[in-house]
Amino acid sequence: MDLNSFYTETISHYTAQHTALSRKRNFVTAAKVLAFAGVIYGTTFYFSDATLTASLITLPMVVLFLLLTRLDDRMVRKLDLLQALANCSRTELAYLSGNWSGLKQGNQYNHPEHAYANDLDIFGDSSLFQAMNRTVTGQGEELLAQRLLTPCDEKAEILRRQEATQELKEDVAWMHLFRATGTLHDMTSTDRERLNAWQKEASPFGKPWQRIALFAMNIGTIGCWGVAFFGVVPYSLALLVSLSQLIILSACLREVNRIHAHLDQFVKAIGNYFFLIRLIEQKPFASERLQAIRTSLFEGHNALTAFSQLNKILGGFDQRSNILVEVILNGLYLRDLHQVHRLGEWKKEHAKHIQSWMDAVSEADVLISMANFRVNHPDYCTPAIGTSTLLESTEMGHPLIQGKNVKNDFTVSNIHNLFIVTGANMAGKSTFLRTTGVNLVLALSGNVVCAKHFECQLMDLFTSMRTTDNLAKGTSYFHAELLRLKDLTIRASQGKTLFIILDEMLKGTNSQDKQNGSFKFLKKMLNLPVSGLVATHDLVLGNLATEDPEHFFTVCFEISHTVNDIHYDYKLHQGVSKTMNASILMQKLGLI
Numbered sequence: 001m002d003l004n005s006f007y008t009e010t011i012s013h014y015t016a017q018h019t020a021l022s023r024k025r026n027f028v029t030a031a032k033v034l035a036f037a038g039v040i041y042g043t044t045f046y047f048s049d050a051t052l053t054a055s056l057i058t059l060p061m062v063v064l065f066l067l068l069t070r071l072d073d074r075m076v077r078k079l080d081l082l083q084a085l086a087n088c089s090r091t092e093l094a095y096l097s098g099n100w101s102g103l104k105q106g107n108q109y110n111h112p113e114h115a116y117a118n119d120l121d122i123f124g125d126s127s128l129f130q131a132m133n134r135t136v137t138g139q140g141e142e143l144l145a146q147r148l149l150t151p152c153d154e155k156a157e158i159l160r161r162q163e164a165t166q167e168l169k170e171d172v173a174w175m176h177l178f179r180a181t182g183t184l185h186d187m188t189s190t191d192r193e194r195l196n197a198w199q200k201e202a203s204p205f206g207k208p209w210q211r212i213a214l215f216a217m218n219i220g221t222i223g224c225w226g227v228a229f230f231g232v233v234p235y236s237l238a239l240l241v242s243l244s245q246l247i248i249l250s251a252c253l254r255e256v257n258r259i260h261a262h263l264d265q266f267v268k269a270i271g272n273y274f275f276l277i278r279l280i281e282q283k284p285f286a287s288e289r290l291q292a293i294r295t296s297l298f299e300g301h302n303a304l305t306a307f308s309q310l311n312k313i314l315g316g317f318d319q320r321s322n323i324l325v326e327v328i329l330n331g332l333y334l335r336d337l338h339q340v341h342r343l344g345e346w347k348k349e350h351a352k353h354i355q356s357w358m359d360a361v362s363e364a365d366v367l368i369s370m371a372n373f374r375v376n377h378p379d380y381c382t383p384a385i386g387t388s389t390l391l392e393s394t395e396m397g398h399p400l401i402q403g404k405n406v407k408n409d410f411t412v413s414n415i416h417n418l419f420i421v422t423g424a425n426m427a428g429k430s431t432f433l434r435t436t437g438v439n440l441v442l443a444l445s446g447n448v449v450c451a452k453h454f455e456c457q458l459m460d461l462f463t464s465m466r467t468t469d470n471l472a473k474g475t476s477y478f479h480a481e482l483l484r485l486k487d488l489t490i491r492a493s494q495g496k497t498l499f500i501i502l503d504e505m506l507k508g509t510n511s512q513d514k515q516n517g518s519f520k521f522l523k524k525m526l527n528l529p530v531s532g533l534v535a536t537h538d539l540v541l542g543n544l545a546t547e548d549p550e551h552f553f554t555v556c557f558e559i560s561h562t563v564n565d566i567h568y569d570y571k572l573h574q575g576v577s578k579t580m581n582a583s584i585l586m587q588k589l590g591l592i
Contacts (some may be wrong), residue, residue, distance in 0.1 A: 018441030084180035136182025161446025242331035247332035423557030500532035
């Protein structure tokens, strides 16, 4: 499937539907105007000559106007959805062309002290998060960021994610429908503390005697109006009873307003999950993880039913804005207090399940983003999680490089294998280090990787590539490097296999001191469960492979040059680099 053609055709399809429906809506709008004119004419005719003919004109026009208004509302929602669906394909088309400007960068999740996020461009402009994130819920976005920040330590879980995203990948239309639906509703993030506080908030009118008193007043008031209708008591008495109910309500009005405001905030934060839950209900799933999501949502306590009831309760509260309805219904049976009681009963039955429902929808949201990444990269492979070779890759490239992406084979057979990477400036050392790191992040989060074949074991990841000083904390560049290496040793001492990626160790000191410190540090690493890559311009570090060929290996990136030109092939070679280019580049720029 040619993705550019697919997305272009999808945009054309939804645009054509949008245009056709817009034309139909124009007719409906014209009909609404005529119906409204009929209502005005009939009403005028009625007041000038109150006859049956006037009623026969007015009533059908009113009904027709209401029906057309309802149809128009449905058409508007459909038009918005079609526009959102076309925008999903526009987003992917722009992504494939290298325009990522409309995609979130996730900078709020980046922390310089994280084990690898800052060095591997997990967040920020042209980042892995920006390439992958298509979430439409706040909690889903946070979960995706966490997946990229935390390598999964369970093989079965990685396989479940792979299976689920492979299944979702086969139905791009449904994934886009999920995304489009999410973008039409405000899926704000709700912090768990506020959610828990709302769940535990007791109803102020939930005591048994209060409910008995409420229903007793209702029976008395409605009964009084009933007997007044038959002339047993005067209407003034019934009116007095209703006024007394309104006085009682006024004493509770502040509390009712507070409950209404809190419910409104809560539903705005999570109530729109209802629309996504309805889509999940309509979609059959086969994979274990997706079936588990359906089980969480629909077995036992049905999330769809619960959210439907909650939206109705909120709709009932929202009708309080109609003063006439508010006065009449509260005067008749204290409607507001019944709404509060309904909300209290709903919370008793469903509140404890809300977080698990939100978690299930957020999980689906993340899996859809991961599946969309699969769709956009059909040449990527599904990595295997093995137990024999620590890392084995064939034709591995950097997933964030568009255009010419030179790929390399690379294997790390065992723990305690450390590769010294040398090469000229701009020859590809740092890119190769990031290529390895980012693909490990993808593999260990359940995603596809940029390679023809990729297999790795479960492991943690740590990098030191962009160390900076901190003047505010009084931390020099060299001190910052040492702190980073200290953090590495602490993490490695925790016992889990750690893959390390170091770029030019100890840059902040003199060359001799740098050599001595680097030699000793790398040898010490052999006492810890560590493997990885160490890039350096210090060719002497390559001697480690001669001294200890069982644990140290050398690979390099070479260049070739003429008097006027330098050629970079970006291919990984065995051994220590034999060519440098600093003097050549300085000469070309006229610096020497």
